[in-house]
Each structure stands twice: as C-alpha cells, then as structure tokens.
C-alpha cells in the first residue's frame with residue numbers, strides 16, 4: 410500500500426480532533442516536563458510538577474539545591490538522574506540569561522545540536538523541546554510513531570534522524586501540523602495502536618497493512 414504522511418495526519422486529526430499540546434502553562438514548565446517524562450508515565454510527571462509548582466521559574470529552580478530538587482521530583486522516578494539533567498539543562502539556559510525569545514531566534518539545527526550536547530538530553534527530548542517550547546516545525550520520531558508507521562506498512566529508516574528527516578521532507582513546514590501530529594500519534598498509540606492493537610474502529614484501518622511483529 411502506498412502511504413502518505415499527510416493523509417495519515419488528516420485521518421488522525423479528523424478522528425481524534427485537536428490535541429492542543431503540550432500540557433503546560435509555560436514554555437519553561439514544558440521543558441522541565443520533557444525531562445521528567447523520560448522513562449515514566451505522564452501521571453508520575455504530574456505529581457512531580459505539582460510538587461515543583463512553587464518553583465517553576467528559572468530563577469527559583471536555580472536556587473534549589475540538588476537534594477531539594479531531587480526530593481521534589483521523586484514521583485517521576487530516576488529522580489537523582491533527572492535532577493542532574495535539570496541542573497545541566499539550567500546551565501545551558503543560563504548561558505542565554507533564561508531569555509527564551511533569544512533562543513527561539515537561533516537556527517533549528519544549531520539549537521538541536523546544543524540541546525543534544527546537554528547531558529541527558531537525547532534526540533526525542535531535544536525535538537519535543539524544539540517543537541513545543543521553541544516553535545520549530547520538527548517531527549518527533551519516537552517509538553509510538555515508529556510502531557504505527559511500521560504496522561501501516563511503511564519501511565522506515567533505522568536511525569532516529571533519518572526517520573525524522575523522511576517525515577519532515579514529506580510534509581510542509583507547518584508548525585501547527587507538527588505540533589498536532591506528534592500528539593495525535595501518541596493518542597493513537599494509546600487508544601488503538603497499542604502493543605496489542607485494537608484494529609476495530611481504527612481511523613487508519615483502511616490504509617493499514619496490519620504488519621505486526
């Protein structure tokens with residue numbers, strides 16, 4: 410079956426509707442959430458963010474000691490490692506005097522390289538930050554997207570970046586669309602295309618090879 414990323418996107422959008430991601434009040438909260446969500450569920454992140462609520466600004470987080478920060482984010486799991494990652498990320502932000510508008514003006518690829526150079530920020534975390542905090546139209550080539558596209562019958566490049574670039578090249582540079590596409594794929598992986606897929610009623614059923622494995 411021939412697949413078109415735009416058609417996949419449109420089918421998901423029609424079925425699930427706008428997702429309005431990321432679930433955060435500020436870009437700073439979004440970025441902290443993106444680090445906290447590594448290897449855990451969003452429910453655990455919400456508990457950690459609730460503890461962090463009085464400190465959710467760069468100036469306040471910076472004043473927290475490592476132990477204070479780790480204790481507050483304990484519900485997110487791997488809390489010492491994540492406290493180290495947040496501290497490293499804060500160092501990077503500080504180099505810009507916490508001025509997100511200054512960071513937004515940078516070239517997207519340069520910005521990705523800088524984020525990837527921060528200890529504990531991998532490709533997926535870098536791309537969600539680029540997309541949801543810095544308004545860059547990038548595709549988050551995560552495991553959910555890989556699972557769904559593979560099952561549809563698309564032969565995907567193995568590496569994260571080749572996969573990301575393939576989708577980005579096939580679509581217009583539309584920030585709102587990339588914003589929704591990632592959220593829709595996550596929703597679809599949770600509602601229908603789970604580990605054990607529920608194909609009955611799936612909005613992609615008519616274009617899916619149902620290639621499992």
Ligand code: SF4
Pocket residue numbers: 557560561601602603606607608611612613614617618619620
């Ligand atoms: S038809 Fe089944 S395998 Fe294909 S996308 Fe839908 S849930 Fe996944």
